[in-house]
Amino acid sequence: MLSRKRVVITIASALIGSPLMAADNPASHLHGQANLQLAFNDNRVDLLFESPAGNLLGFEHEPRTTEQQQTLDSVTSWLKATPLINTSESTCTVEAANVQHLGHDDGQAHAHTHGEEEHHADIEVTQVLVCSGLKQAVSLVTPISTRFSGVEHLTIEWVGPDGQGATRLEPGNQAFKLGR
Amino acid sequence: MKFRLALSLATASLWYRRKVLALVCLTLTLSVTLLLGVQYLRTEVKQSFTSTISDTDLIIGARSGQLNLLLYTVFHMGDATNNIRWSTFQALEKDARIDWLIPISLGDSYKGFRVVATDKAFKEYFRYGQGQPLKLAGGQWFDGIFDVVLGAGVARTLNHHLNDDVILSHGGGRTSFSNHKDTPFKVTGILEATGTPVDQAVYISLQGMEAIHVGWESGVAIPGRTLTPERAQARDLTPSAITAVFAGLDRKILTFRVQRDINQYAEEPLSAILPGVALSELWRLMSQFERALLGITGFVVVTSLIGLIAVLLTLQAQRAHEIAILRATGASPGLIASLYVIECLGLAVVACLTALVLSSLAISILGPWLLTNYGIQIQLRPLNLDEWVLLASVPLAALLVAFVPALSAWQKSRSQGFGSPEEL
Numbered sequence: 001m002l003s004r005k006r007v008v009i010t011i012a013s014a015l016i017g018s019p020l021m022a023a024d025n026p027a028s029h030l031h032g033q034a035n036l037q038l039a040f041n042d043n044r045v046d047l048l049f050e051s052p053a054g055n056l057l058g059f060e061h062e063p064r065t066t067e068q069q070q071t072l073d074s075v076t077s078w079l080k081a082t083p084l085i086n087t088s089e090s091t092c093t094v095e096a097a098n099v100q101h102l103g104h105d106d107g108q109a110h111a112h113t114h115g116e117e118e119h120h121a122d123i124e125v126t127q128v129l130v131c132s133g134l135k136q137a138v139s140l141v142t143p144i145s146t147r148f149s150g151v152e153h154l155t156i157e158w159v160g161p162d163g164q165g166a167t168r169l170e171p172g173n174q175a176f177k178l179g180r
Numbered sequence: 181m182k183f184r185l186a187l188s189l190a191t192a193s194l195w196y197r198r199k200v201l202a203l204v205c206l207t208l209t210l211s212v213t214l215l216l217g218v219q220y221l222r223t224e225v226k227q228s229f230t231s232t233i234s235d236t237d238l239i240i241g242a243r244s245g246q247l248n249l250l251l252y253t254v255f256h257m258g259d260a261t262n263n264i265r266w267s268t269f270q271a272l273e274k275d276a277r278i279d280w281l282i283p284i285s286l287g288d289s290y291k292g293f294r295v296v297a298t299d300k301a302f303k304e305y306f307r308y309g310q311g312q313p314l315k316l317a318g319g320q321w322f323d324g325i326f327d328v329v330l331g332a333g334v335a336r337t338l339n340h341h342l343n344d345d346v347i348l349s350h351g352g353g354r355t356s357f358s359n360h361k362d363t364p365f366k367v368t369g370i371l372e373a374t375g376t377p378v379d380q381a382v383y384i385s386l387q388g389m390e391a392i393h394v395g396w397e398s399g400v401a402i403p404g405r406t407l408t409p410e411r412a413q414a415r416d417l418t419p420s421a422i423t424a425v426f427a428g429l430d431r432k433i434l435t436f437r438v439q440r441d442i443n444q445y446a447e448e449p450l451s452a453i454l455p456g457v458a459l460s461e462l463w464r465l466m467s468q469f470e471r472a473l474l475g476i477t478g479f480v481v482v483t484s485l486i487g488l489i490a491v492l493l494t495l496q497a498q499r500a501h502e503i504a505i506l507r508a509t510g511a512s513p514g515l516i517a518s519l520y521v522i523e524c525l526g527l528a529v530v531a532c533l534t535a536l537v538l539s540s541l542a543i544s545i546l547g548p549w550l551l552t553n554y555g556i557q558i559q560l561r562p563l564n565l566d567e568w569v570l571l572a573s574v575p576l577a578a579l580l581v582a583f584v585p586a587l588s589a590w591q592k593s594r595s596q597g598f599g600s601p602e603e604l
Binding site for chain 2: 046
């Protein structure tokens with residue numbers, strides 16, 4: 001049975017919050033799954049890679065041991081320095097990169113249930129790459145699934161002058177066709 | 181010298197048996213045509229599916245899954261979960277990154293075909309296939325409130341012509357009992373066939389959609405409150421809501437950024453999807469179908485090659501008499517063997533070339549006819565690498581097959597002891 005005060009608060013928050021809340025659902029967080037978005041323009045690629053931190057680090061909380069801190073540092077520097085996609089001749093170089101750690105406390109859409117004390121965090125990587133011969137490339141490779149065994153399914157979406165497309169890489173697959 | 185002799189002997193032999201060989205060549209040609217046809221169809225089905233919509237960077241609708249949004253806006257399957265406000269459309273129009281917008285409003289039908297309310301931007305910016313624009317087979321794009329443009333499939337199925345009167349039905353059913361009888365539409369244009377769901381819809385203006393629903397607020401027409409065509413002209417018919425918007429961007433590289441901004445639009449929950457990405461996902465769901473087609477291609481390849489081998493072996497078996505005479509007149513075993521090889525290879529190459537010409541002719545002649553009459557789009561295009569490999573496998577198989585009678589003839593010739601001792 002709800003108290004009157006609680007009902008008033010619920011209604012008030014629904015009224016105040018509805019326009020903003022409706023457009024602001026929390027992002028989904030699915031362990032084992034990661035997304036890579038690529039936007040091509042001539043030889044330039046803007047990419048955004050999003051993954052639950054657990055896929056890349058093995059943990060999602062703040063680093064508690066030196067070992068965990070080292071893992072976090074090495075993964076962060078790898079994500080900053082390594083082009084997350086490349087041509088088969090490895091012609092891509094990183095022009096700019098940014099790695100963000102986004103923490104969540106609750107309200108996540110989980111694929112499974114967790115203990116109450118668990119926190120969730122995502123890692124978001126943006127890179128600008130320059131790849132010579134990109135226009136002619138029929139297929140591209142990504143080192144993500146070989147570097148991080150926690151990424152079981154990698155969804156790749158792309159847009160470019162030749163249109164849009166998407167694919168899903170299963171474990172062990174590195175290459176994908178652009179379907180032009 | 182020996183090669184020229186072999187060639188002239190092979191040509192003479194082929195010419196002598198031209199009637200039988202023509203039949204054999206015909207069989208081979210048909211096999212190769214079938215082989216190419218099935219493989220071509222397999223790739224074309226995928227191509228035709230993924231080019232249902234082109235050059236549209238984003239489809240924006242009420243918050244829902246990307247497949248749902250794609251299905252009801254592009255394929256006219258299923259229904260919208262919610263509408264989006266007209267004010268949202270106006271806000272999108274102000275976004276400098278967006279080059280063009282096509283508003284669409286769904287919900288009514290005409291004898292089972294969807295009614296799509298839109299504006300002039302649809303004709304101007306909607307693209308399908310490899311960026312092909314919509315063309316009118318006759319008449320012009322709608323201008324007035326009660327003008328309607330029919331998709332090619334609708335006009336063909338219902339045998340409609342320009343200036344026909346059309347009464348739209350309320351809701352989406354094939355047999356709707358609530359019709360907008362007070363507000364008939366006039367056919368002002370008929371679109372050319374595209375081989376896409378565009379053919380299976382009728383197009384009216386947003387104002388037209390608004391006008392026919394005045395007085396229908398409760399779901400049925402309230403007598404006296406519906407508009408007459410004359411009264412509609414004097415009324416402001418700006419819609420309050422639409423179903424979805426197709427958007428094109430100036431710079432494609434911004435697509436994901438604009439998508440993200442729209443998905444986080446504070447005024448209204450929206451979903452922006454990338455049609456190309458959604459189509460890829462939809463095709464992945466249908467990968468079983470592609471696998472089935474691949475299986476059929478595999479069967480056709482195996483049967484065609486076995487058929488080819490059988491025909492060539494039968495043909496060579498009938499040449500025992502001719503070969504014996506050639507040996508008796510001094511032809512060497514090597515020459516006899518080369519005769520077999522030249523013949524098999526020659527037949528296979530001729531069959532492949534004829535099949536190529538035949539397939540190209542068939543596609544260029546039947547393509548437009550299939551599109552107009554059945555809405556199936558198959559276009560002539562250069563062969564891809566897989567198809568060239570498949571085609572090359574035919575002469576290669578023929579070459580391998582030729583070695584069987586060639587070797588046996590060579591061995592027989594040696595054991596029969598014809599010819600000079602140094603040749604043996």
